[in-house]
Amino acid sequence: MTREREVIMTRERAVTLTRIAWIAGFVVLLEAVCRLHLVNPLTLIPPSEMATTLWGMLASGEIAGDIARTFSTVAIAVVLAVAIGFTLGVAIHALPRVRQGLDPLLASYYSIPTFVFYPLFVAIFGLNSVPLIVLGMAFGVPAMILATLNGLDRVPRVLMRTARSYRLGRLATLAHVVMPSALPYLLTGVKLALAYAFIGIIAGEFILADAGLGHAIAYAYDGFENRTMYALMLFVLVVVTGLNMTLHAWEGRLMRRRARA
């Protein structure tokens, strides 16, 4: 079995290296295209310049305020989306009739372009973080509900019976059996909630806001500040990818631990 594990590990490492090679290749290609002036420098700047500009902006602290604003908004939206989505998921799971009624609504929810409600949110809550938080949660909550339902559906019946055989109450069963069993699925919900929060909030800032990374990108775009705009875009890309990969790695570790030999 150790030998099998080794083989799997080697294969995984090879896949990771290939992935990195693809990204590196793309960056090099982009750099070459820009340096050889195959595209207009006013349209696209070389990745190396994006990186050096970003480094300068981070070092000077000029975007610290925007970063803090966007990240705190995203953090609040994710925590709320996960908490509300999980609670609703547990409640809906316990009420099969309610679930039957809600299922088609949850399934078709994603066809609603939530952004059209953004002006309404601003009108109701004012031009501050609240409408952005609502926008950030709008997709995260249903994603978390669906992930919770999926996770709870997959708790093996025998584990629930085991919990009863140890005379565990409802809360103890939830904490010590249901939650750990559903954790990999819940994590998928968290991952989606995080991605949706970034999309919703940065896009919202882009449309209408007084600060934040989305606002800074829009501001740079309007002022033809290509270097700033691309540097900020690079920053968002790196942070979001990094966070998602961390969660993905954690998810993978949980799954591997559980994969039956």
Place this chain on the structure above:
Amino acid sequence: MAVVALSADPRGMPAQTREVHAALRGVTRVYGRLAALGPLDLDLVKGEFFSVVGPSGCGKSTLLDVLSGLGRPNAGSVTFEGAPVAGVPDGVGIVFQEDASFPWLTVADNVAFGLRRAGTDPAEIARRVDYALGFMGLTDFAGAYPAQLSGGMRQRVCIARTLVTQPRLILLDEPFGALDQQTRLLMGDELLRLWRETGATVLLITHALDEAAMLSDRIGVMSSRPGRFIEIVETGWPRERDSRIVAEERFGHVTARLWSHLREESLKAIGKKSVP
């Protein structure tokens, strides 16, 4: 020729000098319009090894559910140590047929699960878990996750997890059903050792006649649905025994006796008439 002692009373009433540990009286279980079990009576004698055999779908697992308090009978009464059963009573441990190990916990944490939930003193938990791991031959795997173990090893983890809570009545629902024949025989030996050393009463549900014949003091043969006991077979084995008794002549008689009843019932269960 060896004698297979048969209880004259189909309810399986044991000799009066022996103490009744758990009892079912007039128990029935109905699922919708389907009568699954009974009416059925059973007295489990304190410290005995009792097995239940019967055709598929005869309500063996329902019997375990009702006796353990995981399920409620529609009629009749269930008592454990003289008290009515409502929910799984303290002192009852259950081992299920399916793999019930918690995949997110190490072997040692799995085994400690019940004790931690009951708030047992940590030093006492460590002592008992060490003993149970040693007893089930799992000491070297204490830090492993169930996914790293074979099916037989995972079932040992589940048995160890039940063992540490020091149950006085151990209920096993076809615990070796998914294992190969050799592993089953060896696991049977371990189960006998566990039974002898703990002094617990054991009720084993099984579909394997040889397993029942090898392990048990008494074997209840159930009819096809709705399941009732049509006979209780006493094996008369000494308390000190192991899988080597399969070589004894008497083992063949016990198994044949079980099959003579079960053949008829199994044919009924699959909707065929008895063939002479």
